[in-house]
Amino acid sequence: MKPPSDLLAAPDTALDDTTSAVENPTVGIDQSAGDFTYDVKYEFDAGSGLNEDVIRYISNVKKEASWILDFRLKAYKTFLEKPMPTHWATKDLENIDFNKIRYYLSQGTKPKRTWDEVPDDIKKTFERLGIPEQERKFLAGVEAQFDSEAAYSNVKDIVAKQGVIFCNSTEALREHPELFKKWFGKVIPTGDNKFSALNSAVFSGGSFIYVPKGVKVAMPLQAYFRINAENFGQFERTLIIADEGAEVTYMEGCTAPKFSTSTLHSAVVELVALKGAKIQYITVQNWANNVFNLVTKRAIAMEDAEVKWIDCNIGSRLTMKYPGVILKGKRARGEVISIALANDGQHQDTGAKMIHAADDTTSVIVAKSISVGQGRSTYRGVVHIPKHLKGCKNNTECDALLINTNSRTDTYPAIVVRGDTHAVQHEASVSKVSEDMIFYMQQRGLTEAQAMSLAVNGFVNDLVRQFPMEYSVELKRLIDLEMEGSVG
Amino acid sequence: MPSLEIRDLFVALAATPDKPIVKGLTLTILTGEVHAIMGPNGTGKSTLSKAIAGHPDYVITSGDVLLDGKSILEMEPDQRARAGIFLAFQYPSEIPGVTIANFVRAAVQARLAEGEDLDATAYYKRLYSKMDLLKIDRKFTSRSVNEGFSGGEKKRCEILQMAMLEPTFALMDETDSGLDIDALRIVAEGVEAMRGDKLGVMLITHYQRLLDYIVPDFVHVMYDGRIVKSGDKTLALELEAKGYDWVKQELAAATTA
Numbered sequence: 001m002k003p004p005s006d007l008l009a010a011p012d013t014a015l016d017d018t019t020s021a022v023e024n025p026t027v028g029i030d031q032s033a034g035d036f037t038y039d040v041k042y043e044f045d046a047g048s049g050l051n052e053d054v055i056r057y058i059s060n061v062k063k064e065a066s067w068i069l070d071f072r073l074k075a076y077k078t079f080l081e082k083p084m085p086t087h088w089a090t091k092d093l094e095n096i097d098f099n100k101i102r103y104y105l106s107q108g109t110k111p112k113r114t115w116d117e118v119p120d121d122i123k124k125t126f127e128r129l130g131i132p133e134q135e136r137k138f139l140a141g142v143e144a145q146f147d148s149e150a151a152y153s154n155v156k157d158i159v160a161k162q163g164v165i166f167c168n169s170t171e172a173l174r175e176h177p178e179l180f181k182k183w184f185g186k187v188i189p190t191g192d193n194k195f196s197a198l199n200s201a202v203f204s205g206g207s208f209i210y211v212p213k214g215v216k217v218a219m220p221l222q223a224y225f226r227i228n229a230e231n232f233g234q235f236e237r238t239l240i241i242a243d244e245g246a247e248v249t250y251m252e253g254c255t256a257p258k259f260s261t262s263t264l265h266s267a268v269v270e271l272v273a274l275k276g277a278k279i280q281y282i283t284v285q286n287w288a289n290n291v292f293n294l295v296t297k298r299a300i301a302m303e304d305a306e307v308k309w310i311d312c313n314i315g316s317r318l319t320m321k322y323p324g325v326i327l328k329g330k331r332a333r334g335e336v337i338s339i340a341l342a343n344d345g346q347h348q349d350t351g352a353k354m355i356h357a358a359d360d361t362t363s364v365i366v367a368k369s370i371s372v373g374q375g376r377s378t379y380r381g382v383v384h385i386p387k388h389l390k391g392c393k394n395n396t397e398c399d400a401l402l403i404n405t406n407s408r409t410d411t412y413p414a415i416v417v418r419g420d421t422h423a424v425q426h427e428a429s430v431s432k433v434s435e436d437m438i439f440y441m442q443q444r445g446l447t448e449a450q451a452m453s454l455a456v457n458g459f460v461n462d463l464v465r466q467f468p469m470e471y472s473v474e475l476k477r478l479i480d481l482e483m484e485g486s487v488g
Numbered sequence: 489m490p491s492l493e494i495r496d497l498f499v500a501l502a503a504t505p506d507k508p509i510v511k512g513l514t515l516t517i518l519t520g521e522v523h524a525i526m527g528p529n530g531t532g533k534s535t536l537s538k539a540i541a542g543h544p545d546y547v548i549t550s551g552d553v554l555l556d557g558k559s560i561l562e563m564e565p566d567q568r569a570r571a572g573i574f575l576a577f578q579y580p581s582e583i584p585g586v587t588i589a590n591f592v593r594a595a596v597q598a599r600l601a602e603g604e605d606l607d608a609t610a611y612y613k614r615l616y617s618k619m620d621l622l623k624i625d626r627k628f629t630s631r632s633v634n635e636g637f638s639g640g641e642k643k644r645c646e647i648l649q650m651a652m653l654e655p656t657f658a659l660m661d662e663t664d665s666g667l668d669i670d671a672l673r674i675v676a677e678g679v680e681a682m683r684g685d686k687l688g689v690m691l692i693t694h695y696q697r698l699l700d701y702i703v704p705d706f707v708h709v710m711y712d713g714r715i716v717k718s719g720d721k722t723l724a725l726e727l728e729a730k731g732y733d734w735v736k737q738e739l740a741a742a743t744t745a
């Protein structure tokens with residue numbers, strides 16, 4: 001089946017999310033620390049720049065079937081043909097130099113860096129974020145492999161007993177083509193946007209999950225996996241299929257900062273919730289200030305299925321990400337909860353896309369953005385309810401919080417509703433953290449940074465309460481760090 | 489003995505430093521004392537208290553404020569707060585999404601030494617006992633600070649914070665306004681319970697009825713940015729009977745003489 005991709009055309013190629021690059025713990029501490037480079041030898045390195053040979057090299061290293069190579073090469077052509085979406089998105093995209101990017105690296109050898117060589121402020125950040133010792137070493141590039149690889153295979157084994165397939169994209173396409181091929185690239189067609197095409201050409205890493213009929217996965221799938229080396233790829237490809245009546249929660253790392261020298265990260269995430277299935281996908285990302293984070297995330301929800309995206313974006317130079325749900329079956333339900341924090345020099349261009357394609361479908365969008373200093377937040381939403389449908393509901397709420405007068409926030413809600421049996425609600429608000437509010441908190445003994453952090457946490461509190469505990473704690477820590485860096 | 493000393497203080501809006509609002513005010517408060525400050529609207533009472541607490545709207549163009557003999561003017565508002573100065577606001581701010589319990593907890597935590605963790609059980613026990621004292625319903629702990637509170641509820645919440653933070657000097661700006669008769673008594677009793685040789689109070693009020701409960705050691709009349717008359721508790725009664733015109737006339741007579 002073909003998703004109504006025509007509905008997804010500009011000006012809201014909205015479903016693209018692109019880059020997710022490097023997470024950097026230095027956000028809010030010292031931007032120059034983002035220049036931190038790995039001193040790592042890679043076993044496989046496709047070099048910089050992109051051409052057909054690079055794509056063949058990647059496919060070859062991964063020992064892929066020929067249909068995948070063809071898919072990649074075709075996608076590469078599409079990528080070249082597609083213009084940058086600067087007619088609606090920021091011109092900053094023009095600053096991406098595709099020739100300087102390395103499209104494939106795979107760590108084979110032990111890194112040379114020692115823990116002593118890791119800059120102190122970075123160590124301190126790790127400490128503040130409460131990242132476990134072993135994980136810190138990995139993130140700093142001291143260790144090639146995270147020790148909890150064992151923990152990951154544990155989870156994999158546990159869920160395997162329920163028939164769940166949980167592996168990386170390379171393995172999945174090799175071992176289970178019959179399962180994944182059917183949906184791969186179907187929710188987000190290659191040509192959806194320039195960056196989904198790029199991802200389709202060079203993807204590596206990411207998770208493939210299949211949850212069989214009626215299986216409810218009790219533990220969220222995630223943390224154990226996030227440290228898997230291939231998951232650090234700039235061009236992750238994730239596909240989650242929940243078969244009829246299945247339920248699964250996936251948590252995408254990393255809230256922990258990642259170091260990398262790459263500046264373009266462009267992932268594609270496809271979710272398929274078959275009849276009565278439930279998928280919850282949670283992301284808390286903290287990118288370095290030099291990163292273009294352009295990610296396409298979309299789900300398809302069949303009859304009575306439910307998909308919920310929880311998406312928190314902190315940092316990056318530019319994030320463009322609009323998780324979407326195609327409500328394909330009757331009574332399907334889609335929800336996007338989005339939190340974006342734009343500090344100085346950052347632009348968060350985020351939102352959601354809800355495509356109603358069956359009767360009695362429901363969509364909910366709650367987007368909260370925080371702009372600090374020169375930071376800029378943009379909300380872009382698309383809600384589409386065509387005329388021939390009945391009984392659809394949408395509720396959209398976007399709230400912006402401004403911390404200091406230079407911040408900028410824009411809202412572009414596009415709600416296209418035809419037909420008269422639908423219920424649509426849209427609310428938007430812009431509020432400011434006033435000097436009086438900060439003074440009030442300071443008068444109780446909190447520093448200015450603590451006061452701002454508390455104000456921001458208060459602003460997102462009603463959303464964060466829905467997060468799993470560890471994620472809400474980490475988000476709070478990230479906000480603390482970010483606010484600390486933003487006061488003089 | 490701890491002291492808060494205001495020396496010949498001039499305060500102006502940061503935007504208009506040449507137009508003082510507080511114009512040469514001098515006052516020393518020691519712990520164990522309650523100083524009532526009364527005066528007509530717009531005379532600079534709130535400005536005085538906010539300037540002492542370090543509000544960024546105001547500049548101190550001359551004079552000094554000393555805590556235990558040391559100037560606090562270079563200190564950030566939060567440093568002044570942690571040094572023991574508490575301001576019960578005339579118009580407390582709302583903090584959406586931040587519960588009273590979490591807010592006060594953050595404030596208590598801010599006073600602990602680095603690395604020292606708050607004992608959550610003890611904290612809640614203390615919070616509940618203070619709430620009981622001030623007859624604040626338990627459900628308030630989970631409400632956002634001041635958001636949607638009635639005027640009286642806001643004032644009670646200020647006193648709750650004061651009780652939890654145990655300041656050395658409290659600047660109470662019209663804590664009685666907005667309180668109904670019962671609430672006034674409850675709040676006043678709450679303050680009375682804190683009264684003692686560890687606390688000095690500057691009590692800004694327009695009405696004698698608060699001073700019936702919290703009997704001041706000194707009463708000062710503020711007019712046009714200065715203290716123009718000081719006395720004991722009987723001065724407040726005299727003001728109540730005669731109004732501010734009496735003070736103004738006396739002042740006019742004194743300046744023409």
Ligand SMILES: Nc1ncnc2c1ncn2[C@@H]1O[C@H](COP(=O)(O)OP(=O)(O)OP(=O)(O)O)[C@@H](O)[C@H]1O
Nearest residue numbers: 501509527528529530531532533534535536545578
């Ligand atoms: N932030 C401000 N911006 C503009 N004007 C101000 C500001 N703060 C104080 N003022 C002015 O300074 C004068 C003193 O105000 P203040 O609030 O200190 O008076 P007050 O004695 O507390 O009065 P009240 O009894 O009505 O509370 C008033 O004329 C007021 O308008």
Ligand SMILES: [Mg+2]
Nearest residue numbers: 533534535578
């Ligand atoms: Mg006042």
